[in-house]
Amino acid sequence: xxxxxxxxxxxxxxxxxxxxxxxxxxxxxxxxxxxxxxxxxxxxxxxxxxxxxxxxxxxxxxxxxxxxxxxxxxxxxxxxxxxxxxxxxxxxxxxxxxxxxxxxxxxxxxxxxxxxxxxxxxxxxxxxxxxxxxxxxxxxxxxxxxxxxxxxxxxxxxxxxxxxxxxxxxxxxxxxxxxxxxxxxxxxxxxxxxxxxxxxxxxxxxxxxxxxxxxxxxxxxxxxxxxxxxxxxxxxxxxxxxxxxxxxxxxxxxxxxxxxxxxxxxxxxxxxxxxxxxxxxxxxxxxxxxxxxxxxxxxxxxxxxxxxxxxxxxxxxxxxxxxxxxxxxxxxxxxxxxxxxxxxxxxxxxxxxxxxxxxxxxxxxxxxxxxxxxxxxxxxxxxxxxxxxxxxxxxxxxxxxxxxxxxxxxxxxxxxxxxxxxxxxxxx
Amino acid sequence: xxxxxxxxxxxxxxxxxxxxxxxxxxxxxxxxxxxxxxxxxxxxxxxxxxxxxxxxxxxxxxxxxxxxxxxxxxxxxxxxxxxxxxxxxxxxxxxxxxxxxxxxxxxxxxxxxxxxxxxxxxxxxxxxxxxxxxxxxxxxxxxxxxxxxxxxxxxxxxxxxxxxxxxxxxxxxxxxxxxxxxxxxxxxxxxxxxxxxxxxxxxxxxxxxxxxxxxxxxxxxxxxxxxxxxxxxxxxxxxxxxxxxxxxxxxxxxxxxxxxxxxxxxxxxxxxxxxxxxxxxxxxxxx
Numbered sequence: 182x183x184x185x186x187x188x189x190x191x192x193x194x195x196x197x198x199x200x201x202x203x204x205x206x207x208x209x210x211x212x213x214x215x216x217x218x219x220x221x222x223x224x225x226x227x228x229x230x231x232x233x234x235x236x237x238x239x240x241x242x243x244x245x246x247x248x249x250x251x252x253x254x255x256x257x258x259x260x261x262x263x264x265x266x267x268x269x270x271x272x273x274x275x276x277x278x279x280x281x282x283x284x285x286x287x288x289x290x291x292x293x294x295x296x297x298x299x300x301x302x303x304x305x306x307x308x309x310x311x312x313x314x315x316x317x318x319x320x321x322x323x324x325x326x327x328x329x330x331x332x333x334x335x336x337x338x339x340x341x342x343x344x345x346x347x348x349x350x351x352x353x354x355x356x357x358x359x360x361x362x363x364x365x366x367x368x369x370x371x372x373x374x375x376x377x378x379x380x381x382x383x384x385x386x387x388x389x390x391x392x393x394x395x396x397x398x399x400x401x402x403x404x405x406x407x408x409x410x411x412x413x414x415x416x417x418x419x420x421x422x423x424x425x426x427x428x429x430x431x432x433x434x435x436x437x438x439x440x441x442x443x444x445x446x447x448x449x450x451x452x453x454x455x456x457x458x459x460x461x462x463x464x465x466x467x468x469x470x471x472x473x474x475x476x477x478x479x480x481x482x483x484x485x486x487x488x489x490x491x492x493x494x495x496x497x498x499x500x501x502x503x504x505x506x507x508x509x510x511x512x513x514x515x516x517x518x519x520x521x522x523x524x525x526x527x528x529x530x531x532x533x534x535x536x537x538x539x540x541x542x543x544x545x546x547x548x549x550x551x552x553x554x555x556x557x558x559x560x561x562x563x564x565x566x567x568x569x570x571x572x573x574x575x576x577x578x579x580x581x582x583x584x585x586x587x588x589x590x591x592x593x594x595x596x597x598x599x600x601x602x603x604x605x606x607x608x609x
Numbered sequence: 610x611x612x613x614x615x616x617x618x619x620x621x622x623x624x625x626x627x628x629x630x631x632x633x634x635x636x637x638x639x640x641x642x643x644x645x646x647x648x649x650x651x652x653x654x655x656x657x658x659x660x661x662x663x664x665x666x667x668x669x670x671x672x673x674x675x676x677x678x679x680x681x682x683x684x685x686x687x688x689x690x691x692x693x694x695x696x697x698x699x700x701x702x703x704x705x706x707x708x709x710x711x712x713x714x715x716x717x718x719x720x721x722x723x724x725x726x727x728x729x730x731x732x733x734x735x736x737x738x739x740x741x742x743x744x745x746x747x748x749x750x751x752x753x754x755x756x757x758x759x760x761x762x763x764x765x766x767x768x769x770x771x772x773x774x775x776x777x778x779x780x781x782x783x784x785x786x787x788x789x790x791x792x793x794x795x796x797x798x799x800x801x802x803x804x805x806x807x808x809x810x811x812x813x814x815x816x817x818x819x820x821x822x823x824x825x826x827x828x829x830x831x832x833x834x835x836x837x838x839x840x841x842x843x844x845x846x847x848x849x850x851x852x853x854x855x856x857x858x859x860x861x862x863x864x865x866x867x868x869x870x871x872x873x874x875x876x877x878x879x880x881x882x883x884x885x886x887x888x889x890x891x892x893x894x895x896x
Contacts, residue, residue: 379611379612379614428614428615429612430611430612430613431614431616432614432617457616458616459616459620460616460620461616461620462617462620462631536619536622537620539627542624542627542629543629546624546631546632546633547633549631550632553632580633581632581633581634582633582638584633585633585641587641
C-alpha cells in the first residue's frame with residue numbers, strides 16, 4: 182500500500198538545522214545535509230520540499246526520530262550561493278515554525294497555541310539582546326574584522342572574501358578563532374564531564390558503556406574501585422568477577438578521564454559518588470540542554486532524592502543513597518553484594534518490602550515529568566528551573582501525570598518567559 | 610528497545626504496585642491520545658493515532674468486488690498490519706513479519722467476528738451492492754510507525770477513527786441488466802456515504818506486572834509483564850473478542866475479574882476516543 186512515493190505526502194511543518202559540508206576537493210559538488218526533527222517522520226514518505234533547480238539527487242536516510250535528506254547539487258558551491266542563501270532564508274528559524282513543531286508533539290488547541298507562541302516570542306526577544314552571540318543560518322556572513330587574521334573554525338567557510346556560515350547555529354569566538362556551534366549537536370565530551378551511561382558489554386578488563394555519543398565509552402577495570410576497597414593490582418580472579426560489580430544494562434555514573442586515540446572516551450569511577458545507580462529512573466534528553474556547571478550531583482534533601490544531570494543528556498532521578506566511605510573499616514561491604522544478588526530470587530512479598538516509599542516515589546515522578554516537559558520545550562535543565570516547575574505544578578494542584586499534558590506545557594513556557602523578563606528588568 | 614537494569618526494573622514494579630507509574634499515571638490511566646483524520650488523501654478514510662510515543666496510521670480503501678458464494682449478501686473486509694522499520698531496527702526487511710501477523714490476526718478476531726460473520730463490529734451487510742454479484746471490498750491497512758508499548762490499542766483506535774472518516778462512494782446500479790451477467794455499476798465521485806461506526810469496538814489491553822494489572826503499558830513496562838490480555842468491547846459493553854499473549858498462565862477466574870475492569874476502562878476510552886475523533890474531523894473540515 183505504501184509503496185510508491187506519490188501515495189503519501191505530508192505537509193512538512195517542521196524546520197531544523199541545515200548543515201552544508203563540502204567534500205575534500207571542494208569543487209565538484211556540495212552536499213546539503215538537512216536534518217529535520219519532527220514528530221511526523223516515517224519510512225517511505227518522500228517529502229517534496231525542495232523546488233530548486235539542478236537538484237541532482239536526494240537521498241533519504243531515516244532514523245527513528247529524524248529524517249535526513251542529502252541533496253546533491255552538481256555545480257560548485259560558489260555558483261550556488263543564491264540558492265544556498267535562499268535555502269538558508271527559507272529554513273531560518275522563526276518562532277512560528279518552532280511552535281508548529283512543538284505544537285504537534287502535544288496537540289494543543291487554538292488558544293493554547295496562541296499562548297505558547299506569545300511566550301516563545303517573548304523569550305526570543307529577550308534573548309536576542311546579547312548581540313555577540315549572534316545566531317546565524319546557512320550562508321549568513323559572519324561579521325569579522327578582516328585585519329585581525331581570523332582563524333576559520335568548524336561550520337565556516339571562506340566565500341568571495343567573506344567568512345560565511347555553513348551550519349545554522351550560534352557564533353562563538355575564542356581569541357582569533359571563529360566557529361559556529363550548532364544547537365542540536367551531538368554530545369561533545371570534555372575531560373572532567375560527569376556522565377551517566379548504560380553498560381552494554383562486559384569485555385576483558387573493561388566495560389563498554391553507551392553514552393549518547395558517536396562511540397561507546399570504555400570504563401577500565403583499573404579505573405573502578407573494587408568492592409573490598411583495597412587498592413591492589415587487578416588479578417585474573419577480579420577479571421572473572423567483573424559481573425559482580427557491573428552487569429549488562431546497568432546504569433552507571435562516571436567521569437570522563439581522557440580520550441583514546443580513536444576519539445572514544447575513557448571513563449573513571451574511582452570516587453564514592455560514582456558507580457551503579459539503582460532505585461530510580463533514567464531519562465534521556467538532548468545533550469545541549471544540560472550546560473556544564475560546577476555541580477552535577479544534586480541531593481534534594483526535602484524530597485530525599487538524588488538528581489544527577491549527566492552532560493551527555495542522560496539524567497538520573499532516584500532515591501537518595503548514602504555514599505559510604507570505604508576507608509571506614511568497620512562497615513563490611515560483602516553483605517550488600519549478597520543482598521543485591523538475592524533480589525532476583527526473592528519472593529514477591531520480600532520484594533514488596535524493599536520498594537521505594539510512596540512519598541519519595543511521587544517526588545521522583547514529579548521531577549522526572551518536570552524534566553520531560555522542559556526538554557519538550559527546549560529549555561535548559563538546571564536545578565532551579567526544575568524546582569520552579571515542580572513548585573508550579575504543586576501550587577496548581579496538578580496530578581503528576583497531568584504535568585505531561587498540553588496545558589501544563591503552556592504554563593511552564595509562560596512562567597519561564599515571565600521569570601526571564603523579570604530578571605532582565607532587574608538587571609537594568 | 611534498550612535493556613533495563615535490575616534496579617530500574619525493580620523501580621518499575623514498585624511503581625505499579627504502589628499505583629504510581631514512572632510517568633505519574635495510575636494503573637488504569639491512559640496516556641494522552643491524539644487523533645488526526647484524513648491524513649491520506651487517496652484513501653477512502655484514514656487516521657493517525659498517537660498514544661504517548663506509540664504512533665500508528667490506519668487507512669481504509671473500498672474497491673468493488675464479488676461477494677463470496679457462501680455469503681452473497683455480505684461484503685468483504687480484510688485487515689492487514691505492517692510494522693515499519695522506523696519503529697525498530699529489527700523490523701527491517703522481513704523482520705517485522707511475525708509481529709505484523711500476530712497483530713493482524715488479533716485485530717481480525719476482535720473486529721471481524723467469527724467465520725459466519727456473527728458478532729462482527731463492522732456490519733458486512735451494509736457493504737453489499739447487488740446480492741451475489743457486486744459488493745464492496747474493504748481493505749483496512751495499518752502501519753506502525755513507532756512502538757512504545759500498547760500497539761494493539763492504538764491500532765484499534767486508529768481503525769475506528771479511520772472507519773469514522775471513511776466515505777463509501779454512492780453507487781448507481783444499471784437496472785436493465787441480464788440476470789447472469791455482471792451489472793453495470795456507476796460509482797459516483799461526488800457523493801459519499803459515511804460509514805456506520807457505532808458498532809465498532811475499541812480494544813483495551815490489560816498487562817499483568819507483579820500482582821496488578823495496568824492499562825496502556827509503555828514498552829519498558831511491557832518488558833516486565835507476565836501476560837497481556839486484549840479485550841475488544843463495544844459501546845453496549847459486550848465483548849467482541851479476546852486475545853492473550855505472554856508466557857505465563859492465568860487462572861480462569863482472573864479472566865472474569867478482568868472483564869469487569871475492562872468494561873469500566875473501555876467506557877472512558879470509548880468516550881475519549883469519540884470526542885477526539887469528532888475534534889479531528891472538525892479540524893479536517895476546517896483545513
